[in-house]
Amino acid sequence: MKRLATGIDIGGTNTVIGLIDETGTIAGQRSFKTRDYPVFEEYAQRLVGEIETLRSLAPDAEIAGIGIGAPNSNPFTGFIEDPVNIRWYERNADGSQRAPLRHIPIVSHLKQYYPTLPVVIDNDANAAAVGEMIYGGARGMQDFIEITLGTGLGAGVVVNGQLVRGHGGMAGELGHVLLRPGGRVCGCGRRGCLETYVSATGIVRTLLEVMAEDLRPTPLRSTPADRIDSRMIAEAAQVGDPLAQEAFERTGNLLGEALANFVAFTQPEAIFLFGGLTAAGHLLWAPVQRSMESHMMRNYQGQVKLLPSGLPQSEAAILGASALVWQELHHPTPQR
Numbered sequence: 001m002k003r004l005a006t007g008i009d010i011g012g013t014n015t016v017i018g019l020i021d022e023t024g025t026i027a028g029q030r031s032f033k034t035r036d037y038p039v040f041e042e043y044a045q046r047l048v049g050e051i052e053t054l055r056s057l058a059p060d061a062e063i064a065g066i067g068i069g070a071p072n073s074n075p076f077t078g079f080i081e082d083p084v085n086i087r088w089y090e091r092n093a094d095g096s097q098r099a100p101l102r103h104i105p106i107v108s109h110l111k112q113y114y115p116t117l118p119v120v121i122d123n124d125a126n127a128a129a130v131g132e133m134i135y136g137g138a139r140g141m142q143d144f145i146e147i148t149l150g151t152g153l154g155a156g157v158v159v160n161g162q163l164v165r166g167h168g169g170m171a172g173e174l175g176h177v178l179l180r181p182g183g184r185v186c187g188c189g190r191r192g193c194l195e196t197y198v199s200a201t202g203i204v205r206t207l208l209e210v211m212a213e214d215l216r217p218t219p220l221r222s223t224p225a226d227r228i229d230s231r232m233i234a235e236a237a238q239v240g241d242p243l244a245q246e247a248f249e250r251t252g253n254l255l256g257e258a259l260a261n262f263v264a265f266t267q268p269e270a271i272f273l274f275g276g277l278t279a280a281g282h283l284l285w286a287p288v289q290r291s292m293e294s295h296m297m298r299n300y301q302g303q304v305k306l307l308p309s310g311l312p313q314s315e316a317a318i319l320g321a322s323a324l325v326w327q328e329l330h331h332p333t334p335q336r
Contacts, residue, residue: 002061006051007322009124010034010070010106012085017050018318019058022326024135026315028057040088040101044109065118066110067324069127069317074169075333078107078121120328124148126163126172127320128311129156132272134323137310144268146309147174147259149275152187153195153202159266162331175199179258198255200230200276207233207247218243234280248283255284256291263292263300274309274316 004027009016015034019027030050037043055063072083080086082102090098110119122130129146132138138146142161148154153175157164164171175195176188183192184205196202208225211218218241220228237244259271271292277284289306296304311319 002058003064004058004061005064005322005325006054006066007318007320007325008047008051008066008068008070009317009321010068010080010086011317012071012083015047015050016318017047017054018315018322019054019061019063020319020322022134024319026318027061028054029318030054034086038087038089039091040104041091043088044106048110048113063117065120065325065328066114067127067321067328068106068110068119068121069124069321069324070106070121071123073106073121073123075120075122075126075165076169078105078119080104080106080121118325118328118332120324120333122163122165122324123154124317124320125154126156126165127324128154128274128309128316129158129320130163130327131311131316131320131323132156132274132309133158133161134326135311135319137272137307138270141269143266144270144272145174145259145262145266146272146274147255149199149273149277151200153199155262157266158268163327164266165333174258174262177258177261179254194254194258198251198258198277203230203233203247203251203277204228206250207244210243210246210250214243214246216243220244230277234277234283237280237283245283248280249287251277252284252287253291256288256293257295259288259292259306260295260297260300263296263304267300268304270305270307272307272309274311274313276313278308 004019004021007018007020014031016031018029037046070080072081074081087100107119107121125148128148132146138144144158146156155172155174157172176193178192179194180192184196186193186196233244237248293301
């Protein structure tokens with residue numbers, strides 16, 4: 001009998017659900033708008049309904065479990081903790097909405113419907129790392145780091161074949177390592193975090209600094225600052241815009257510097273880069289590689305591979321979520 005894992009990616013805009021086998025083949029996929037369901041009980045009902053619709057497409061398959069990738073999730077408690085970009089409410093007896101839920105019991109809710117199945121949750125970067133290990137370029141690797149370059153910078157760290165979660169389930173927040181203490185304001189409330197420099201939003205801030213320092217013409221000056229995005233910077237750099245190229249050079253140098261520090265923590269076999277910024281190709285990869293090697297202690301130089309993710313970007317979220325199931329079956333998450 002074919003075994004399938006249910007992978008769920010919960011985002012602020014969309015929720016995507018997929019049925020995926022152990023090779024990473026997607027047997028079926030569904031999605032709906034997260035924000036259409038501000039009341040958590042109604043959201044959860046819709047989620048269960050979509051899971052059941054998918055299961056009906058593979059009636060002869062065995063469902064091995066449910067994996068969930070979600071921001072601010074705690075794998076030990078099964079809660080989504082005070083999410084920033086998602087707001088769910090409870091409904092009062094009179095039908096009115098209560099204050100926003102800060103601790104969302106998503107795992108325990110699904111366990112009510114699927115009591116015999118493992119239901120596991122982790123943040124999207126950790127899920128991506130497990131997906132890389134199960135389906136992607138890290139198959140067979142025991143030690144690696146997955147860096148996700150999106151609106152912020154996420155990371156999943158794998159040591160001895162195990163995802164590093166830490167005492168409270170939140171280890172590996174490499175985007176919030178202080179790269180430049182006292183530097184750019186971060187959404188976490190501190191200054192100088194790595195993701196304020198190396199991310200889709202970080203490179204925009206870097207470009208604006210470059211344009212303030214260098215008065216050479218660039219078509220990007222005709223675009224309002226709040227309309228510039230990382231894709232536009234990449235397109236300008238690829239056609240030779242020196243200011244856009246400088247923004248990538250600075251971004252790559254800073255990421256390489258940070259990666260050199262991360263190597264000293266776990267001595268990974270490889271570091272995988274994933275996310276929209278990586279589409280810029282050599283504009284990002286060349287300075288990252290150069291900077292990483294030049295900043296590393298010589299004992300590590302030439303030993304750590306810098307690789308693109310082996311996961312398809314459009315499906316990586318549900319692949320990562322489903323991979324949590326296969327990981328859980330072999331290495332159950334301890335309850336704390």
